[in-house]
Amino acid sequence: MNKNGLVRGLIILGLLTSQVCGYAQTSYFEESSDMIFQDTKRPVNTLSLDNTLSLDSTLVSNHYKTECSNLNIKQLILPGALIAVGTLGVYNGAFKKLDINIKNKMDNLRGNHFFRADDYIQYLPALTYLTFGSIGIKSKHGFKERIMVEATAYLTMTALTNIGKYSFKEKRPDSNARNSFPSGHTATVFTGAELMREEYGLNLGIGAYTVAVGIAFLRLYNGRHWLNDVIAGAGIGILSARLGYWMLPLYQKWFKWDNPCPDIVVISPSYNPAEYSFSINLAYTF
Secondary structure, eight states: OOHHHHHHHHHHHHHHHHHHHHHHHHHHHHHHHHHHHHHTTSOOOGGGHHHHHHHHHHHHHHHHOOOOOOOOGGGGHHHHHHHHHHHHHHHOHHHHHHHHHHHHHHHHHHTTOOOTTHHHHTTHHHHHHHHGGGTTOOOSSOHHHHHHHHHHHHHHHHHHHHHHHHHHOOOOTTSSOSOOSSOHHHHHHHHHHHHHHHHHOHHHHHHHHHHHHHHHHHHHHTTOOOHHHHHHHHHHHHHHHHHHHHHHHHHHHHTTOOOSSOOEEEEEEEEETTTTEEEEEEEEEO
16 A cells, blocks of 8 residues: 555544544533423423523533442442452361362363463453543543542552452462462452443443453463452452442542533544654543
8 A cells, every 4th residue: 555545544544533532422412402402392481481491401400410329338248248258268278178179170271271361351341441431332420530430449459459468468379479369350350340330331341240250260270369369359349449439429529520511532543644653642621
C-alpha cells in the first residue's frame, strides 16, 4: 500500500471512530430531548405555570440523576464469608490436607506445561470497566466517577492483600517465599469483575466473573497458590469493589459532581506523513 492510500485509510478510520464515540454520548442527549419535548405537549394551565415549570425541571433532574450505591450490611456477607474461610485454611489441619490434595492433582494435570496468561488477563476486567462506558455501552456513572471508584477499590485491595501477606506469611506451594496468602492475582481480577457487575449489569458481570474464576483456577494450575489463598483473594476483591461504590456518594458531594451533562470522550487516531508517525488522540470533557 502506498503512502497516500495509508493516509486516506487512517483519516477514514479516524472519522468513523469519532462518529462512533460521538454517537455513544449524544444518544443520551437525544433520549432526554425526546422526553422533554413530549412533556411540553401537555396543555398548559396558565394559573399553575410555576408548578408546571417546577414539574418539568424535576423530570429533567431525575432523568440525569446518577445511580449511587449506599452502604448495605448484607453486602458484607459474601466477601466476609470468603475471607473467613480462606483465613481458616491457613491454620486448619483438615483444610491444609485439602490444599495439598488439590496441589498434587494440579501438578499431575499440568506436568511441565505452565500457562502464565494469568499474569496479564488479571487486569482485563479493570480495563473494560473504564473503557466500556466510553464506547457506547450503557453505564450507571460517568468516566470521572468510574475512575474514582476503581482507584478506591484497587487501593483498598492492594492494602488488604499486602496486610495479609505480611501478617500470615504463608509459604507458597512452589517455593520457600512466605507471601502466598491471600492471592493478589485473584483479588485483582475479582475486584474488576465486581466493578463490572455493579456498573454494567448482570450479563457483562457474568462474563467478567467467568474471567475471574479462570484466573483463580490458573493460580492453582500453575502451582502458585493454595486453595484457601484464592478463596480469600476473591473475597477481598469483591469487598474492595463494593467499598469503592460505597465511597462514591462522598466523592460526588466533595467534588460537587451534580452537573446534569454527561461526560464526553472522543478517541481519534492521526497520522503524520512527514515523520511517518501514528498516534491516538484522546479528548475528555466534564
